[in-house]
Amino acid sequence: MLDERKIRVLCAIIDSYIRVAEPIGSRTLSKEYDLGVSSATIRNEMSDLENLGYLNKPYTSSGRVPSDKAYRFYVNKIINAEEIRMDIEKKEEIKKILTRESREIDQLIQNSAKILSAITSYTALAISPQIKKIRLKHIQLVPLYDKEILVILVGDSGIVNNTMLRMDKSISSDQLNQISNFLNKKLKEFTIDGLEDLIKDDIFKDMYKFKETIDSVIPIISKLLEDINDIEVYADGVTKIFDFPEYRDTDKAKSFISFIEDKEQLINVLLNDPLNNGIEITIGDENIYDTIKDCSLITTTYKLGDMTIGKIGVIGPTRMDYLMVMNSLKLFSSNLTEIFDMLLSQW
Amino acid sequence: MLDERKIRVLCAIIDSYIRVAEPIGSRTLSKEYDLGVSSATIRNEMSDLENLGYLNKPYTSSGRVPSDKAYRFYVNKIINAEEIRMDIEKKEEIKKILTRESREIDQLIQNSAKILSAITSYTALAISPQIKKIRLKHIQLVPLYDKEILVILVGDSGIVNNTMLRMDKSISSDQLNQISNFLNKKLKEFTIDGLEDLIKDDIFKDMYKFKETIDSVIPIISKLLEDINDIEVYADGVTKIFDFPEYRDTDKAKSFISFIEDKEQLINVLLNDPLNNGIEITIGDENIYDTIKDCSLITTTYKLGDMTIGKIGVIGPTRMDYLMVMNSLKLFSSNLTEIFDMLLSQW
DNA sequence: TGTTAGCACTCTACATCTTTGAGTGCTAAT
DNA sequence: ATTAGCACTCAAAGATGTAGAGTGCTAACA
Numbered sequence: 001m002l003d004e005r006k007i008r009v010l011c012a013i014i015d016s017y018i019r020v021a022e023p024i025g026s027r028t029l030s031k032e033y034d035l036g037v038s039s040a041t042i043r044n045e046m047s048d049l050e051n052l053g054y055l056n057k058p059y060t061s062s063g064r065v066p067s068d069k070a071y072r073f074y075v076n077k078i079i080n081a082e083e084i085r086m087d088i089e090k091k092e093e094i095k096k097i098l099t100r101e102s103r104e105i106d107q108l109i110q111n112s113a114k115i116l117s118a119i120t121s122y123t124a125l126a127i128s129p130q131i132k133k134i135r136l137k138h139i140q141l142v143p144l145y146d147k148e149i150l151v152i153l154v155g156d157s158g159i160v161n162n163t164m165l166r167m168d169k170s171i172s173s174d175q176l177n178q179i180s181n182f183l184n185k186k187l188k189e190f191t192i193d194g195l196e197d198l199i200k201d202d203i204f205k206d207m208y209k210f211k212e213t214i215d216s217v218i219p220i221i222s223k224l225l226e227d228i229n230d231i232e233v234y235a236d237g238v239t240k241i242f243d244f245p246e247y248r249d250t251d252k253a254k255s256f257i258s259f260i261e262d263k264e265q266l267i268n269v270l271l272n273d274p275l276n277n278g279i280e281i282t283i284g285d286e287n288i289y290d291t292i293k294d295c296s297l298i299t300t301t302y303k304l305g306d307m308t309i310g311k312i313g314v315i316g317p318t319r320m321d322y323l324m325v326m327n328s329l330k331l332f333s334s335n336l337t338e339i340f341d342m343l344l345s346q347w
Numbered sequence: 348m349l350d351e352r353k354i355r356v357l358c359a360i361i362d363s364y365i366r367v368a369e370p371i372g373s374r375t376l377s378k379e380y381d382l383g384v385s386s387a388t389i390r391n392e393m394s395d396l397e398n399l400g401y402l403n404k405p406y407t408s409s410g411r412v413p414s415d416k417a418y419r420f421y422v423n424k425i426i427n428a429e430e431i432r433m434d435i436e437k438k439e440e441i442k443k444i445l446t447r448e449s450r451e452i453d454q455l456i457q458n459s460a461k462i463l464s465a466i467t468s469y470t471a472l473a474i475s476p477q478i479k480k481i482r483l484k485h486i487q488l489v490p491l492y493d494k495e496i497l498v499i500l501v502g503d504s505g506i507v508n509n510t511m512l513r514m515d516k517s518i519s520s521d522q523l524n525q526i527s528n529f530l531n532k533k534l535k536e537f538t539i540d541g542l543e544d545l546i547k548d549d550i551f552k553d554m555y556k557f558k559e560t561i562d563s564v565i566p567i568i569s570k571l572l573e574d575i576n577d578i579e580v581y582a583d584g585v586t587k588i589f590d591f592p593e594y595r596d597t598d599k600a601k602s603f604i605s606f607i608e609d610k611e612q613l614i615n616v617l618l619n620d621p622l623n624n625g626i627e628i629t630i631g632d633e634n635i636y637d638t639i640k641d642c643s644l645i646t647t648t649y650k651l652g653d654m655t656i657g658k659i660g661v662i663g664p665t666r667m668d669y670l671m672v673m674n675s676l677k678l679f680s681s682n683l684t685e686i687f688d689m690l691l692s693q694w
Numbered sequence: 695t696g697t698t699a700g701c702a703c704t705c706t707a708c709a710t711c712t713t714t715g716a717g718t719g720c721t722a723a724t
Numbered sequence: 725a726t727t728a729g730c731a732c733t734c735a736a737a738g739a740t741g742t743a744g745a746g747t748g749c750t751a752a753c754a
Contacts, residue, residue, distance in 0.1 A: 387726070408734055408735095409734070
């Protein structure tokens with residue numbers, strides 16, 4: 001489609017525009033990039049590229065600005081040329097910080113977003129791991145006081161959820177253990193997703209002597225399972241958006257920040273496409289929400305074992321340093337996956 | 348100090364400025380408020396008020412703007428005149444929403460901030476209850492698998508913290524119970540604060556037969572206690588700040604939002620003065636951080652039993668509708684305290 | 695035939711100037 | 725003590741001018 005020279009011109013424009021955020025003219029371009037042709041020739045090429053939809057003019061006689069189509073072309077080129085590199089040294093450095101400063105999983109994700117935002121200078125987003133996909137290891141009913149029991153769900157990565165429950169009559173520690181054991185025998189090694197269905201199937205009918213207790217416990221477990229579904233989203237470096245000239249406009253900044261504040265929307269954006277593998281890039285108009293149609297979103301996934309359980313990414317103006325961000329994300333994807341693997345092997 | 352008429356003029360200016368956010372001139376004032384004197388007289392009074400430090404002029408021949416001193420005067424007047432009212436109907440309405448939509452304590456606080464921001468149109472802040480001050484009710488060691496035990500701390504309001512622990516050798520359920528019972532007998536009914544000291548005192552020396560186990564468990568409990576110290580801060584309606592003309596300036600908006608993003612600072616601001624009772628107002632220059640020296644902060648406390656455990660409040664431009672905010676805060680203080688009392692009585 | 699120099703034209707950004715209107719402060723009259 | 729009147733001030737908004745970067749076209753050139 002595009003000949004060699006057009007590609008070089010286009011990439012030069014994108015490269016330049018990403019840095020200066022101002023329409024690029026043919027003369028500046030010929031001065032700053034060694035394209036081997038005069039500004040007049042570049043002018044002609046630019047005119048062609050505009051007709052092909054890769055460039056836009058803000059007004060009649062201004063320089064050109066890359067279109068979403070141009071960024072898409074540029075990004076695909078980077079990916080196909082396998083230009084993404086992983087800086088092992090940097091990776092280990094980040095991993096050290098992450099493991100040192102994160103006691104809990106949620107904190108790990110939160111810290112990841114923080115560091116990611118710091119090194120990319122864009123707003124970072126992350127969702128907490130969807131532990132529904134983690135296997136449930138254990139259900140434990142613990143007697144607390146007379147008539148009060150504690151229901152605990154334990155997954156691969158530790159306690160998954162718990163609650164207290166008051167019963168109508170007291171139950172002995174023995175009885176509770178029997179029930180716990182029964183539940184464990186039946187439910188162990190199902191994913192939490194699967195467990196919900198099992199409960200609905202009323203597999204407990206042969207435990208008739210504890211019917212009353214089980215009838216009380218099951219809705220509680222169901223509720224706990226529901227709670228697990230709560231996804232946490234973290235955003236860090238939201239105010240970084242103010243550093244970009246295209247967001248000097250208060251209204252634009254407001255709508256961006258409002259967008260980030262709305263956790264619901266963030267979740268939708270992050271989970272838009274299913275958790276398939278690798279780096280994913282949504283450019284400008286490709287976004288589902290109008291508010292961020294002048295933003296690009298770059299995300300990657302992290303895994304537990306062989307299951308993708310979460311996402312982390314960066315959002316910023318379409319004029320984004322795609323290569324740098326992709327390189328950075330690679331570090332995090334790899335680090336998080338390794339850390340989760342480590343956690344998994346601990347239990 | 349100020350005679351009757353000066354007070355009326357001052358309050359009229361503040362009232363007007365809170366609404367329009369623009370310097371108030373003598374003529375406008377005489378037209379919109381029935382002060383019974385001409386604009387020339389008001390002009391003289393304004394001149395006096397300026398000399399007394401209650402008014403400022405942005406430039407030589409502009410209208411007047413209230414100073415921090417003026418707001419302080421105005422707020423004290425409101426408080427002394429006991430103008431703060433509680434709308435019982437509204438209170439119940441909010442209470443209903445809060446109890447319906449909040450399953451957990453943190454969620455309760457988060458929802459409170461959300462609603463508070465919605466009804467006041469300012470940014471709302473809240474800190475999670477400092478449950479260190481809640482009495483610890485129970486410590487439970489639960490056998491999970493061979494050599495793995497679960498350590499659970501239970502407070503008035505439910506599970507306070509927990510973790511899993513791997514031991515070198517297996518311990519029977521019985522032994523664990525013995526240890527649990529012992530710990531409970533000794534530790535029950537101390538606040539978590541106090542408990543930390545008890546542990547340091549090594550009160551366990553007479554449990555020599557479980558020495559090894561206890562030696563493993565105690566640092567874990569200590570760590571759990573430390574974790575509890577984590578204070579969560581919630582901010583809601585951050586972007587409301589964009590609605591105020593004084594924050595149309597991108598840099599001001601950025602520094603405000605950056606401030607809100609920094610949880611550390613928020614905690615300092617909210618816990619600046621100890622958790623004494625009632626509504627507290629910090630106006631402009633009275634703030635400890637420079638970034639918000641043109642903001643006012645209005646907070647109130649909520650209690651559990653007779654102990655103050657948290658704070659909720661509102662931050663916005665010094666030109667703030669103080670009375671409305673105080674009225675709203677009163678609803679929340681009262682509601683949250685009632686809800687916590689209810690939770691307390693449940694256990 | 696593709697490339698380039700040259701030139702007329704366009705449009706923004708910026709600076710400067712002017713006008714308008716709300717406001718003050720002073721003075722003299724009530 | 726209060727008020728009307730007037731001169732003066734200043735920001736905000738509009739008008740005007742200029743500089744600079746850019747485009748598109750044409751004619752010359754290799």
